[in-house]
Amino acid sequence: MTKSTRIFMSVIYWAFVVYLFVPLVLMVVMGFKDSAFIGFPIQSWTLDWYKGVFQDTEVINVFIYSMTIAITSTLLSLVIGTWVASFLGPYKFPGKVIIFAITCLPAVIPGIISAISLRIYARFLDIEPGMLAIILGHTVHNVPFVALVVMARLATLPKSHIEAARDLGADSLIAFFRVTLPYLRPALIGAGIFCMLLSFDDFVRAFFLGSYQPTLPVLIFAKLRSGMSPEINAISTVVLVMTAILGIWAERSMRRMNKGA
Amino acid sequence: MAHTQSSTLEESRERSPTGRRSFWGALAQNGTYNAATGVLFKTQRRQFLLLASFPLIWVFVAHLGPIIQMFWISFLDSYPPRVGYEPQFTLDNWATFFGQSIFVTPFIRTLVYAFTFTFATLLITYPVAYFLAKHVKRQNQLIFLLLLLIPFWVGEIVRTYAIMILLGNTGALNRLLMMLGMIERPIPFMYTSFSLGVGIVYLTSLYMLLPLYSALEKIPRSYLEAGADLGAGAWTRFRRITLPLSKEGIASGCTLVFLISTGYYATPVLLGGPSTTVFAETIAGFFHVAGDQWPTGAAFSSIMLIAALSITGIFLKLMGRSGKGLMK
Amino acid sequence: MDQQGRKAIVHIENVSKSFGQTKAIDNLDMKIMAGEFVTFLGPSGCGKSTTLRILGGFESPDQGRVILDGVDVTKQPPNKRDVNMVFQDYALFPHMTVGENIAFGLELKGQQRGEIDRRVASLLDFLQLSGFRDRTPDQLSGGQRQRVALARALAPDPKLLLLDEPLGALDAKLRGQVQVELKDIQRRTGKTFFFVTHDQEEALTMSDRIVVMNAGRVEQDGTPEDLYYRPASRFVAEFIGETNLLEGTVRGSDQGAVIIDWKGHSVYGSANGGQPQTGSSVAASIRPENVICLPQRPANDRALKGRIVNRVFKGSKTTVDVQVDERDPLIIKAHVDPAVAHQFADDTVWVTWDTNRLAVLAG
Structure with missing residues (x-):
């Protein structure tokens, strides 16, 4: 590799970093603009938009609503995903490939179709649009991710660990709780945070499965449709900071797990 | 000496007990629990069935159920069910699509967009992934990668909004170009296929980057050195060694980005205009604007699902692998 | 009872086991005496590990029975058997300390906390691990791990201790030392050890009795001296020494x-x-x-x-x-x-x- 291509490559990398960050930085900066008009130049600065967000009970309620959905659907996804993985991972049986494909299905279906099909299904099951429908929708969407991460972790658990637990007096259930589950911990933390983010950030499912009470992305969308305003920037920035922190945490615990912690 | 040791062992076992049993100890010794598990876990087969029952029910009911139900109502003349009306079987919903260009055009447009954006994402992220995997020192790779992942965690809506700020008439890009004196008046980037493309690439690039990176990272440096040793130039090395060995990553990256980009709804609504209406917007229309057009919406969704999955299926076949390892 | 007045603690009664077409164990019938150090020796795939796993309850025989201390345990799962095992990779639980690992079996027997603590302490002392109680397995050397695995298996006071090539993971130098230690521990605890290995030197060093297996059948069953000097078959002669x-x-x-x-x-x-x-x-x-080499023709012919x-x-x-x-x-x-x-x-x-x-x- 010549020096010039090396430099060329690093320029592309940094240009890409700029491409990823500049829009977000602009969005954050615009939240401090002392004018209701979104655009450059910025003449004077203010913290009012942020103050407004933290005082706006509607925004806070929506935030709590979104969080409740994210946490509940994450917990459900973790339990179900782990159960699916414990069954799909270690065992061989006819038709396993098909079951595996169905398990992955919700993760590969384009968002709009997933949302529409869940909307129809909720109606079919007589689940009113609203919190429960969104929670279940997010759970369906998240289970494949949990199952895949847990399966990958399970594959590295030596069979002898379970056998040792059985040998020392644990039945299958106790062996699972005392040996398998602690071993899965880093995977579950990583997958859990990932699910929280997917749920908290999700727009299309929440939009079609929700009632009049919006989730945070739906609220931002609704506000955007009636015009851009620095208030939206302030809300978005709060969301951005939170998700970035959660994301880094998730990534760290996943990487550490892959290094064999 | 040997004797003393073993006798201390004996003593400690027989000393009178103090303290409490642990939860698991109590459970393992609990008569009712053992009677229950004795029946439930009696044979390996029974244990397996017990373990398998819930996941099987879940994936069929929750993963497959919605899709099947969507197909089902796409053949009904009325849904949601109304009191006193028995829905009839019909093919009209499917026929509607093929009859009218206002439906076919967004459909074709969606596919063309998805192809274009996927290819653009591949072109943009390949050098980035290559740089990360082959030029950054191993101990720094995580930090460089993490830097790219941070924006990735921010949701679709927030990032779409960020692109709106960038590309607006008074946005940063126009402002910059005007300051540089390259343009006189703002270029209307927004509400075009350009703004939509920038947005979609922005949203999906990491789904391409990660599979590419993990494929490229696996290629041993010695292969390239061997290639150079045998007289291959930089371009030949790339074409004959790197590219074929990163095929796996290209296949999964393109599949993911293609599927994801066909599924966006909010982004085309916010970044696009009347000339860029995509099929997701068409489908959504049947569920929001018009009341009782769910069966048509379901038929359209089915058409799009079939199209998206067949295209990726054919693509993966052409790339010479099955879809099994898709998510890895 | 055998000649030395020991009673049979295990009776493997006409046990056969196949995996698909391969016969792993072909009608094995054997008694193991209390307090004996028995080694099952043979090349990989000879059926020794399958025998061990049947004794542990991890495989069930196609035919035959396993009698442990007079009780038919053939259908008992591993957690109900008074048999414990030292695994080849030790299988120490990585998320538990040494003390918690050793206490695991006692805890599940429903023992009280104070009682468990004392038992763990005396085992740690017995195996010279006293300072390691609060360490996790990844902070231990190979030899220490092996001793923790042994302590964990001994803790519930099993009637039979199974050892599945537990020295394979150690380096050659340490292995010799551990062989002596292991034999010593067996003597001091008076436990019945069922040891499985493919290493003939290990078998000769430690065992009271060696069972050489080949293709699911017993080739020879005897003392190390018997096997070495009076091999019963060509296979045994070639396999040992x-x-x-x-x-x-x-x-x-x-x-x-x-x-x-x-x-x-x-x-x-x-x-x-x-x-x-x-x-x-x-x-x-x-x-x-x-073989004696002489420079001149000896007197005999x-x-x-x-x-x-x-x-x-x-x-x-x-x-x-x-x-x-x-x-x-x-x-x-x-x-x-x-x-x-x-x-x-x-x-x-x-x-x-x-x-x-x-x-x-x-x-």
């Missing part, structure tokens, strides 16, 4: 010794199971260290003349290859004291042996 295998036909007998025609040379040996039929083809085994074609100095001994026949090269390996190896300077030697040391094997 280094040996010279002489193939020939029985010519007759002379004062209790069997005379074998070894490609035209008469060699003298002894048969374990009585005089074999004259004219039948047999194999005979003689250990290199039992049971020596073979040969020429040293290869010699390798190995420190405590020199190994030599003696070619007995010029036309049809027949080689006998022998060990020679390096101090006297120079006596064979002109390379002509006479090889002979104590007739009892050449074991005539059936088939």
Whole structure:
């Protein structure tokens, strides 16, 4: 590799970093603009938009609503995903490939179709649009991710660990709780945070499965449709900071797990 | 000496007990629990069935159920069910699509967009992934990668909004170009296929980057050195060694980005205009604007699902692998 | 009860087990005495590990029964059996400390906390692990891990301790030391050890009794000395130690010794199971260290003349290859004291042996 291509490559990398960050930085900066008009130049600065967000009970309620959905659907996804993985991972049986494909299905279906099909299904099951429908929708969407991460972790658990637990007096259930589950911990933390983010950030499912009470992305969308305003920037920035922190945490615990912690 | 040791062992076992049993100890010794598990876990087969029952029910009911139900109502003349009306079987919903260009055009447009954006994402992220995997020192790779992942965690809506700020008439890009004196008046980037493309690439690039990176990272440096040793130039090395060995990553990256980009709804609504209406917007229309057009919406969704999955299926076949390892 | 008055703690009763087409165990019937150190020895796939897993409850036999201390445990799952195991990779739980690992089995037996603490402390003391109670397995050396695994398996006071090649993960130097320790621990606890290995040296060092298995069947069952000096089959002779295998036909007998025609040379040996039929083809085994090399023809006529074609100095001994026949090269390996190896300077030697040391094997 010549020096010039090396430099060329690093320029592309940094240009890409700029491409990823500049829009977000602009969005954050615009939240401090002392004018209701979104655009450059910025003449004077203010913290009012942020103050407004933290005082706006509607925004806070929506935030709590979104969080409740994210946490509940994450917990459900973790339990179900782990159960699916414990069954799909270690065992061989006819038709396993098909079951595996169905398990992955919700993760590969384009968002709009997933949302529409869940909307129809909720109606079919007589689940009113609203919190429960969104929670279940997010759970369906998240289970494949949990199952895949847990399966990958399970594959590295030596069979002898379970056998040792059985040998020392644990039945299958106790062996699972005392040996398998602690071993899965880093995977579950990583997958859990990932699910929280997917749920908290999700727009299309929440939009079609929700009632009049919006989730945070739906609220931002609704506000955007009636015009851009620095208030939206302030809300978005709060969301951005939170998700970035959660994301880094998730990534760290996943990487550490892959290094064999 | 040997004797003393073993006798201390004996003593400690027989000393009178103090303290409490642990939860698991109590459970393992609990008569009712053992009677229950004795029946439930009696044979390996029974244990397996017990373990398998819930996941099987879940994936069929929750993963497959919605899709099947969507197909089902796409053949009904009325849904949601109304009191006193028995829905009839019909093919009209499917026929509607093929009859009218206002439906076919967004459909074709969606596919063309998805192809274009996927290819653009591949072109943009390949050098980035290559740089990360082959030029950054191993101990720094995580930090460089993490830097790219941070924006990735921010949701679709927030990032779409960020692109709106960038590309607006008074946005940063126009402002910059005007300051540089390259343009006189703002270029209307927004509400075009350009703004939509920038947005979609922005949203999906990491789904391409990660599979590419993990494929490229696996290629041993010695292969390239061997290639150079045998007289291959930089371009030949790339074409004959790197590219074929990163095929796996290209296949999964393109599949993911293609599927994801066909599924966006909010982004085309916010970044696009009347000339860029995509099929997701068409489908959504049947569920929001018009009341009782769910069966048509379901038929359209089915058409799009079939199209998206067949295209990726054919693509993966052409790339010479099955879809099994898709998510890895 | 056996001759020493010990009772059988385990009875493996006509057990057979197949995996698909392969017969892993073919009608194994065997008793293990209380307090015995039994080693199952054999190449991989011989059925030794399957036997161990059947005893542990991890496999169930296709046929036959397993009787543990008078009770039929064939259908009992591992958690209900008074049998514990030291795993090949030790299988220490990585998220638990040494103390918690050892306490695991006691806890699930429903023992009280104070009682568990005392038992763990005394086991740690017994296995010289006292300072390691609060460490996690990844902070231990290979030898320490092995001792923790042993402590964990001993803790619930099992009737039978299974050891699945527990020394395989240790380096060669440590292995020798641990062999001695393990034998010592077995003696001091008086536990019945069921040890599985493919390493014949390990088996010879530690066992009271060795069962050599091959292709699902027992080749020989005896003391280490029996196996070494009186192998019952060609397989055992070749598997255990280094040996010279002489193939020939029985010519007759002379004062209790069997005379074998070894490609035209008469060699003298002894048969374990009585005089074999004259004219039948047999194999005979003689250990290199039992071959005596002499610079001159000895007084008796049971020596073979040969020429040293290869010699390798190995420190405590020199190994030599003696070619007995010029036309049809027949080689006998022998060990020679390096101090006297120079006596064979002109390379002509006479090889002979104590007739009892050449074991005539059936088939």
